[in-house]
Amino acid sequence: MVLVLALVAALWLLASVTADHMRARGIRSGFDFLLDPAGFDIGEGWLAFEPSQPYWRAFLAGLVNTIRAAVPALVGCSLLGLLVGVGRLSSNPLVRGACRAWIEVVRNVPLLLQLLAWYLVLTEFLPGADEPGGWAGIAQWSKAGLALGGEGGPLLSPEYLALVIGLAVYTSAYVAEVVRAGVQAVPAGQWEAAAALGLPARVEWREVVLPQAMRLAIPPLANQYINLVKNSSLAVAIGYPDLVSIANTAINQSGRAVECIAVLAAVYLLLSLSTAFGMDRFNRRALRHGG
Amino acid sequence: MTFRSLSRWLLAASFAFGAHAAWAGKTLDGIKSKGQLACGVSSGVAGFSQADGSGRWSGLDVDYCRALAAAILGDANKVRFVPLVSQQRFAAIQSGEVDILARNTTWTLTRDASLGLHFVGILYIDGQGFMVPAKSKVKSARQLKNTTVCVQSGTTTEKNLSEFSRANNLNLRPVVFEKFEAANAAYFSGRCAAYTTDASGLASVRNKEAKTPADHVILPELISKEPLGPAVRRGDDEFFTIARWVLFGLQEAEELGVTQANVEAMQKKARDPQVGRLLGTTEDMGKLLGLDKDWLARAVKATGNYGEIFERNVGPKSPLGLPRGSNNLWTKGGLVYAPPVR
Numbered sequence: 001m002v003l004v005l006a007l008v009a010a011l012w013l014l015a016s017v018t019a020d021h022m023r024a025r026g027i028r029s030g031f032d033f034l035l036d037p038a039g040f041d042i043g044e045g046w047l048a049f050e051p052s053q054p055y056w057r058a059f060l061a062g063l064v065n066t067i068r069a070a071v072p073a074l075v076g077c078s079l080l081g082l083l084v085g086v087g088r089l090s091s092n093p094l095v096r097g098a099c100r101a102w103i104e105v106v107r108n109v110p111l112l113l114q115l116l117a118w119y120l121v122l123t124e125f126l127p128g129a130d131e132p133g134g135w136a137g138i139a140q141w142s143k144a145g146l147a148l149g150g151e152g153g154p155l156l157s158p159e160y161l162a163l164v165i166g167l168a169v170y171t172s173a174y175v176a177e178v179v180r181a182g183v184q185a186v187p188a189g190q191w192e193a194a195a196a197l198g199l200p201a202r203v204e205w206r207e208v209v210l211p212q213a214m215r216l217a218i219p220p221l222a223n224q225y226i227n228l229v230k231n232s233s234l235a236v237a238i239g240y241p242d243l244v245s246i247a248n249t250a251i252n253q254s255g256r257a258v259e260c261i262a263v264l265a266a267v268y269l270l271l272s273l274s275t276a277f278g279m280d281r282f283n284r285r286a287l288r289h290g291g
Numbered sequence: 292m293t294f295r296s297l298s299r300w301l302l303a304a305s306f307a308f309g310a311h312a313a314w315a316g317k318t319l320d321g322i323k324s325k326g327q328l329a330c331g332v333s334s335g336v337a338g339f340s341q342a343d344g345s346g347r348w349s350g351l352d353v354d355y356c357r358a359l360a361a362a363i364l365g366d367a368n369k370v371r372f373v374p375l376v377s378q379q380r381f382a383a384i385q386s387g388e389v390d391i392l393a394r395n396t397t398w399t400l401t402r403d404a405s406l407g408l409h410f411v412g413i414l415y416i417d418g419q420g421f422m423v424p425a426k427s428k429v430k431s432a433r434q435l436k437n438t439t440v441c442v443q444s445g446t447t448t449e450k451n452l453s454e455f456s457r458a459n460n461l462n463l464r465p466v467v468f469e470k471f472e473a474a475n476a477a478y479f480s481g482r483c484a485a486y487t488t489d490a491s492g493l494a495s496v497r498n499k500e501a502k503t504p505a506d507h508v509i510l511p512e513l514i515s516k517e518p519l520g521p522a523v524r525r526g527d528d529e530f531f532t533i534a535r536w537v538l539f540g541l542q543e544a545e546e547l548g549v550t551q552a553n554v555e556a557m558q559k560k561a562r563d564p565q566v567g568r569l570l571g572t573t574e575d576m577g578k579l580l581g582l583d584k585d586w587l588a589r590a591v592k593a594t595g596n597y598g599e600i601f602e603r604n605v606g607p608k609s610p611l612g613l614p615r616g617s618n619n620l621w622t623k624g625g626l627v628y629a630p631p632v633r
Binding site for chain 1: 407453457464466
């Protein structure tokens with residue numbers, strides 16, 4: 001409690017001294033600009049945005065875009081991570097080796113480079129927008145993006161695809177290690193008991209080992225999920241209009257750098273806390289019902 | 292959060308804690324005591340500010356800083372160039388990290404009135420344009436419909452693009468990159484139907500980045516006014532006045548025919564009283580600025596007059612090959628007009 005009060009006091013001091021200095025230098029400050037019209041376009045997203053709408057709405061569109069990329073990446077990294085993590089423990093040396101190579105390569109190349117590489121692959125090798133490739137009626141792809149269900153369907157831009165794939169692949173390596181650690185932490189007696197019952201390998205994994213392993217894996221998994229959400233801010237490097245990208249533009253249009261960064265920090269804090277909260281709920285449920 | 296966001300946080304924090312140190316004394320005293328002018332420039336826009344392999348900076352913005360250093364410190368090499376990305380630039384001048392921002396920055400009312408800055412003047416008159424691949428057969432920006440346009444963030448560009456798109460009902464979708472290099476790469480890979488930035492920037496990109504410059508066409512429309520010029524911090528009238536009169540002085544020197552080659556001879560024997568005032572032989576204008584009488588003679592000796600700086604860095608004979616156009620002197624049909632040095 002004392003710590004929290006001290007922190008609040010320190011933040012308040014920092015904020016008020018900063019505001020004083022900014023006033024002294026004729027720099028406008030305050031959050032009132034959030035109500036002014038933003039004036040710029042946002043290239044894509046779920047939340048329709050018009051340039052005449054206010055800055056706060058632009059930030060909201062950015063947040064929605066961040067979530068729009070983070071959620072499929074979370075699902076993707078979990079599935080891929082589970083697969084690779086289990087494969088890492090396979091009795092087949094080829095599968096084991098391949099999974100290990102995957103983890104080592106993906107973990108040791110910086111995420112920013114991976115995102116740029118995915119983006120490069122998509123933009124270099126997809127056909128031009130005027131001559132798209134694809135299967136009529138199902139999907140169509142070009143440098144303009146991936147259109148599902150033919151002409152009128154939703155268009156996924158190369159920026160979006162590169163971000164989702166990049167985040168999912170990068171985080172999958174960490175998830176795989178978490179899964180492996182979880183599986184290896186399941187007591188040997190459980191394996192032996194399953195074997196003694198004569199359960200086939202598939203049932204042994206699905207009914208005995210994985211439920212216990214996942215329970216152990218949830219807390220470290222929560223960390224990886226939070227990392228993924230924060231890492232999505234690298235989207236700005238490949239042109240995807242996420243929260244950071246919108247904030248960058250807002251800083252330049254409005255000049256309110258300190259305020260925009262405060263908004264960014266607050267929103268990411270909120271995102272991380274809610275991810276942590278969600279995972280905590282999940283963990284409690286698993287503790288009650290699992291095992 | 293990205294590294295750059297972190298560095299912005301630190302800059303913000305420096306408002307609170309480092310601020311007093313940066314603001315002790317006037318800017319001019321600070322520059323004199325350090326023996327160096329800290330000049331914020333862009334990190335690499337050909338013709339405006341660019342470092343070569345050996346770390347030597349060149350460009351229009353760079354030469355202005357050199358002229359300013361020559362006028363104040365007597366040595367055009369006493370400049371520390373601080374490369375800034377567009378998102379950092381205002382915080383850098385506000386916090387005192389640089390003395391002057393000479394970083395192809397557009398002078399607008401919002402920036403003038405709300406960022407704690409004073410714009411010194413106009414160093415280059417620009418306008419936002421579009422570039423498209425030559426094979427696309429697009430001849431006018433108004434033919435770009437329902438397409439994507441690559442943009443670098445942190446400029447006035449995004450807003451202009453949005454307004455142009457709405458005014459002409461074009462439904463242009465921006466793909467916004469944080470870095471100039473990333474925006475260039477995306478355009479050249481064919482991701483966007485067009486690329487938009489200041490026309491001078493387009494010429495620079497086409498010249499520097501395109502495999503075959505002729506494969507890309509800069510469309511005729513200029514959709515905005517982009518007066519690019521240096522800016523100083525508010526609250527220091529003395530330095531503001533020096534910075535603006537060095538700019539005017541360079542322009543006046545061109546008007547009066549004072550060049551890098553003839554400035555010494557002119558100083559010795561010119562009879563024109565206007566030249567005498569400019570070069571400090573008949574009247575001492577430097578004293579009024581807190582400098583000595585040779586202030587402008589030194590600047591011209593170091594970098595040449597405004598026209599020479601223009602020709603060397605961006606003019607028709609430079610690699611960029613931009614026409615003089617609006618940036619010509621008012622006496623030659625352009626818009627460059629310096630108030631009298633008297």
